[in-house]
Amino acid sequence: MLFDLPILSTLIWTPIIGGLIVLAAGEKRARLISLIVSVLTFILSIPLYTKFDTSTAAMQFPELHSWIPSFNINYQLGVDGISMPLIILTAFTTILVVLSAWEVIKKKPDQYMAAFLIMEGVMIGVFSALDAILFYVFWEAMLIPMFLIIGVWGGPNRVYATIKFFLYTFLGSVLMLVALIYLSIRADGSFSILGFHTLPLSLTEQIFIFAAFLVAFAVKVPMWPVHTWLPDAHVEAPTGGSVILAAIMLKIGGYGFLRFSLPITPDASSELDWLIILMSLVAVVYIGFVALAQEDMKKLIAYSSIAHMGFATLGFFLVFSIIDNTGSWRDAALGMEGGLVQMISHGFISAAMFLGVGVLYDRMHTRNISDYGGVANTMPVFAAFMVFFSMANAGLPGTSGFVGEFMVILDSFKANFWIAFLAATTLILGAAYTLWMVKRVLYGEVANDNVAKLKDMNAREFVIMALLASAVLFFGLYPGPLTEVMHSTVEHLLQHVSVSKI
Amino acid sequence: MIIDMPNLELALPEIFVLGMTCAVLIIDLFLKDKNRIITYLLAQLTLLGAVLITYSQIGSPSTTGFSGSFIRDPMGDILKIFIYVITATVFLYSRDYLRARGQFKGEYYALGLFGVLGMMIMVSAHSFLTVYLGLELLSLSLYSMVALNRDSEVSTEAAMKYFVLGAIASGMLLYGMSMIYGITGSLNVVEIGAYINKNGTSNIILDFGLVFIVVGLAFKLGAVPFHMWVPDIYHGAQTSVTLYIGTAPKIAAFAIIMRILVDGMEALHTDWQQMLTILAVLSLAIGNIVAIAQTNIKRMLAYSTISHVGFLLLGIISARPDGYSASMFYVLVYALMSVGSFGMIILLSRSGFEADTLDDFKGLNERSKWYAFMMLLLMFSMAGVPPTVGFFAKLWVIEAVLNADTDMTWLAITAVLFSVVGAFYYIRLVKIMYFDKPEDDSAITPDVDLKVVISANGILMLALGVYPGALMSICQSVIQ
Numbered sequence: 006m007l008f009d010l011p012i013l014s015t016l017i018w019t020p021i022i023g024g025l026i027v028l029a030a031g032e033k034r035a036r037l038i039s040l041i042v043s044v045l046t047f048i049l050s051i052p053l054y055t056k057f058d059t060s061t062a063a064m065q066f067p068e069l070h071s072w073i074p075s076f077n078i079n080y081q082l083g084v085d086g087i088s089m090p091l092i093i094l095t096a097f098t099t100i101l102v103v104l105s106a107w108e109v110i111k112k113k114p115d116q117y118m119a120a121f122l123i124m125e126g127v128m129i130g131v132f133s134a135l136d137a138i139l140f141y142v143f144w145e146a147m148l149i150p151m152f153l154i155i156g157v158w159g160g161p162n163r164v165y166a167t168i169k170f171f172l173y174t175f176l177g178s179v180l181m182l183v184a185l186i187y188l189s190i191r192a193d194g195s196f197s198i199l200g201f202h203t204l205p206l207s208l209t210e211q212i213f214i215f216a217a218f219l220v221a222f223a224v225k226v227p228m229w230p231v232h233t234w235l236p237d238a239h240v241e242a243p244t245g246g247s248v249i250l251a252a253i254m255l256k257i258g259g260y261g262f263l264r265f266s267l268p269i270t271p272d273a274s275s276e277l278d279w280l281i282i283l284m285s286l287v288a289v290v291y292i293g294f295v296a297l298a299q300e301d302m303k304k305l306i307a308y309s310s311i312a313h314m315g316f317a318t319l320g321f322f323l324v325f326s327i328i329d330n331t332g333s334w335r336d337a338a339l340g341m342e343g344g345l346v347q348m349i350s351h352g353f354i355s356a357a358m359f360l361g362v363g364v365l366y367d368r369m370h371t372r373n374i375s376d377y378g379g380v381a382n383t384m385p386v387f388a389a390f391m392v393f394f395s396m397a398n399a400g401l402p403g404t405s406g407f408v409g410e411f412m413v414i415l416d417s418f419k420a421n422f423w424i425a426f427l428a429a430t431t432l433i434l435g436a437a438y439t440l441w442m443v444k445r446v447l448y449g450e451v452a453n454d455n456v457a458k459l460k461d462m463n464a465r466e467f468v469i470m471a472l473l474a475s476a477v478l479f480f481g482l483y484p485g486p487l488t489e490v491m492h493s494t495v496e497h498l499l500q501h502v503s504v505s506k507i
Numbered sequence: 508m509i510i511d512m513p514n515l516e517l518a519l520p521e522i523f524v525l526g527m528t529c530a531v532l533i534i535d536l537f538l539k540d541k542n543r544i545i546t547y548l549l550a551q552l553t554l555l556g557a558v559l560i561t562y563s564q565i566g567s568p569s570t571t572g573f574s575g576s577f578i579r580d581p582m583g584d585i586l587k588i589f590i591y592v593i594t595a596t597v598f599l600y601s602r603d604y605l606r607a608r609g610q611f612k613g614e615y616y617a618l619g620l621f622g623v624l625g626m627m628i629m630v631s632a633h634s635f636l637t638v639y640l641g642l643e644l645l646s647l648s649l650y651s652m653v654a655l656n657r658d659s660e661v662s663t664e665a666a667m668k669y670f671v672l673g674a675i676a677s678g679m680l681l682y683g684m685s686m687i688y689g690i691t692g693s694l695n696v697v698e699i700g701a702y703i704n705k706n707g708t709s710n711i712i713l714d715f716g717l718v719f720i721v722v723g724l725a726f727k728l729g730a731v732p733f734h735m736w737v738p739d740i741y742h743g744a745q746t747s748v749t750l751y752i753g754t755a756p757k758i759a760a761f762a763i764i765m766r767i768l769v770d771g772m773e774a775l776h777t778d779w780q781q782m783l784t785i786l787a788v789l790s791l792a793i794g795n796i797v798a799i800a801q802t803n804i805k806r807m808l809a810y811s812t813i814s815h816v817g818f819l820l821l822g823i824i825s826a827r828p829d830g831y832s833a834s835m836f837y838v839l840v841y842a843l844m845s846v847g848s849f850g851m852i853i854l855l856s857r858s859g860f861e862a863d864t865l866d867d868f869k870g871l872n873e874r875s876k877w878y879a880f881m882m883l884l885l886m887f888s889m890a891g892v893p894p895t896v897g898f899f900a901k902l903w904v905i906e907a908v909l910n911a912d913t914d915m916t917w918l919a920i921t922a923v924l925f926s927v928v929g930a931f932y933y934i935r936l937v938k939i940m941y942f943d944k945p946e947d948d949s950a951i952t953p954d955v956d957l958k959v960v961i962s963a964n965g966i967l968m969l970a971l972g973v974y975p976g977a978l979m980s981i982c983q984s985v986i987q
Contacts, residue, residue: 072974072976073899073975073976073979074976074980075976075979075980075983076903076976076979116876138902141893142893142894142898143893145892145893145898146892146893146894148892149883149887149892152934152937153937153941156938156941156942157872157941157942163942164938164942167938167942168931168934168935168938171930171934172927172930172931172934175892175927175930176924176927179923179924179926179927180920180923182902182905182923183905183909183916183919183920183923186902186905186906186909186919187909187916189906190906190909190910
């Protein structure tokens with residue numbers, strides 16, 4: 006009776022237990038078992054979509070068990086239109102990560118695969134937890150495998166990068182812990198996140214709690230000016246680590262804003278929305294220029310990730326000024342859905358870009374743009390894919406990168422012309438830094454002997470890229486399935502935040 | 508004259524341990540070196556017997572005896588059982604270590620058991636006199652244990668320092684007790700409490716007495732600014748002795764804080780709250796920051812102990828039963844983490860080689876991925892990263908602080924921020940184990956029992972982290 010299984014728990018624990026099995030099975034069988042486990046998890050995640058009820062904003066597939074009774078902490082799970090797509094994205098991306106590591110990781114492949122599988126389970130846990138402490142446990146537990154992945158399999162400066170990554174995110178999240186405990190004391194000992202949503206709080210309380218959440222989520226997203234850990238972590242991480250970081254971990258920050266900041270502290274969010282908008286615009290414009298100046302391909306994509314995530318946060322926090330201006334939830338919903346679509350689409354595109362760089366790095370062992378040139382001559386298939394993903398990264402219509410950006414820019418006109426103007430610069434900047442990189446790496450004369458000796462992608466790499474390309478194209482041409490599942494949840498969230506909690 | 512026969516059944520575990528310890532001492536005299544294992548087994552048997560006796564008393568209501576100077580209550584029972592189990596683990600971990608150094612002598616076990624007796628008396632103390640008796644019995648055992656390795660200059664120096672500073676601390680404590688006695692005319696904690704409740708708290712001598720008592724307790728706990736002995740003694744003593752000092756005595760120290768400050772002088776809580784707040788903040792700051800600079804892992808763990816003492820005090824500062832339970836949970840978890848971490852040092856040491864610098868852990872993952880994983884769990888637990896149990900220990904004390912009657916949010920924020928500082932040196936050790944290349948490829952070949960127990964110790968960090976509910980509700984139920 007497969008369908009009687011508690012689906013969310015199955016999704017959390019299958020990869021975690023699978024990871025432990027991989028550890029026990031040893032190096033020889035690690036790859037195959039990991040692939041089976043990750044594909045199985047993805048298959049198990051499909052019912053989340055097919056059986057999802059798009060007409061309601063309530064939490065679906067709920068599970069509730071008492072975990073620590075003396076503390077009133079429950080093992081409570083459930084998903085809505087915001088978290089469900091992110092869970093499927095997580096399951097999908099993990100398959101790619103396992104595939105991408107197939108021949109490349111020679112050092113302790115069993116530990117590498119196990120770390121990713123365990124992290125997959127933990128990340129699904131983050132997206133489905135409805136108890137604040139359960140959420141926090143998953144949120145922090147995520148750091149341990151990532152810390153090891155960057156530190157063990159990373160580049161030359163990996164120790165610095167991974168410790169910076171760990172401490173930055175740890176520092177961000179401890180204040181959130183204090184805020185969560187404070188909320189539970191206000192809520193008479195309950196740690197239910199949905200309970201926090203309806204808890205009345207004074208404006209001062211809200212502002213402090215909002216600030217604590219902001220530190221945690223802004224570090225995770227990451228937003229300017231607390232983004233400095235990300236380029237280091239990305240550059241040093243192995244390809245799989247970069248993919249998971251960009252595709253999933255950054256989304257957890259954005260998810261946090263939607264699940265915690267906005268519904269728990271709506272008044273503070275409304276008071277301080279200018280701050281987030283400002284930080285997002287700085288991310289879009291300033292980080293866009295920073296990306297232009299990068300010499301290292303991974304660093305460039307890392308900065309481009311920060312700029313793209315700026316769009317997501319911009320979309321989330323535009324809602325207050327739009328409601329003020331037009332009084333319409335529908336208009337506000339467009340921006341928020343745009344931000345969400347941007348998150349999902351960035352998950353595909355950034356994963357593809359990092360995997361692409363990984364393909365080159367595996368052959369050349371350098372990420373410097375100046376070491377390349379004319380790769381298209383020796384790797385035509387790869388070049389085709391890279392150009393496609395670069396176009397998507399720059400927001401070309403017809404790719405998923407366009408949909409989210411367009412929705413957010415369109416909506417920001419309703420808030421303020423200058424916000425829209427600044428946000429729209431990304432269309433130029435994004436195209437500039439991505440396409441300039443493409444030009445320098447792929448086109449032109451064959452730059453050196455190393456490039457001349459390059460072999461095109463093998464079947465495994467082709468499958469990975471093809472999967473991602475079809476996802477990017479599909480959601481670019483037909484974003485309906487994605488926005489459809491978000492619709493009721495976003496509408497409900499907007500109604501919720503427009504009511505004061507004071 | 509009629510002399511009431513005291514209710515000896517109350518002190519049955521203490522009497523049993525005392526009798527057995529004397530027996531161990533005498534039997535050991537007649538043993539040849541090759542049969543020394545018998546001493547070890549007898550010591551473990553003593554602890555096992557004590558566990559059984561104390562376990563059989565669990566559940567019965569708390570009773571006082573010996574003219575009110577001794578108490579047997581559920582909190583004491585739980586603390587004692589943890590003391591036995593932790594000490595038994597200590598004995599097990601240190602057996603091969605001592606043997607490899609030609610130190611496998613009966614004295615270590617006899618003194619260790621006397622120390623256990625001292626701790627039991629501290630846990631059950633219900634008057635200042637019993638507190639002092641237990642404390643001195645423990646301290647004297649510890650002084651001699653540090654000095655056991657008498658050919659080592661470092662150990663002798665450490666023992667001397669420990670003795671002098673410990674004596675000063677005992678003096679402070681005694682001085683404070685005498686002042687309180689002068690005012691209240693009693694040594695019994697309940698009578699002292701009743702006197703303070705009746706006659707009010709505004710009495711300068713009472714306050715002075717309290718200050719001296721807190722100073723004495725802070726010395727024994729190793730809270731800043733009375734912490735100077737901790738790193739030197741942890742470092743100077745043999746690892747087998749550091750293991751002992753760093754674990755079970757903290758449980759006993761928690762017990763006497765409960766007996767003196769909470770049972771005896773809760774009415775003065777606004778006074779001792781302020782004093783403990785200063786101690787806690789300083790301990791968190793100094794402990795965590797100075798630990799970063801250490802290259803010797805025993806010194807690093809010593810400073811980490813100091814910071815954990817800061818956390819432990821937070822629960823007591825909240826001055827609520829919930830907070831006391833949180834502190835109790837913290838100290839029990841701390842003892843388990845600490846015994847595991849020192850146990851790992853012992854595991855990596857061999858004859859003629861002490862694995863006590865951070866570099867000795869280099870590349871442990873390449874040498875043994877299992878032990879590296881165990882140490883990883885212990886370190887993340889110390890740092891308070893979920894899903895290990897260290898997280899729930901910190902969670903609970905922070906909740907207690909936020910729940911306190913006076914607004915102490917700043918204290919909670921200070922505590923979590925310093926725990927981030929602390930995370931740095933714990934994850935640095937993880938970095939050393941996982942990211943660095945090993946300098947020393949010798950295989951790690953512990954005996955089966957050591958292997959099993961240290962694995963259980965590491966797994967326990969995770970198991971209790973996934974399911975902390977049971978231990979939490981025990982801590983909650985024994986302190987109403």
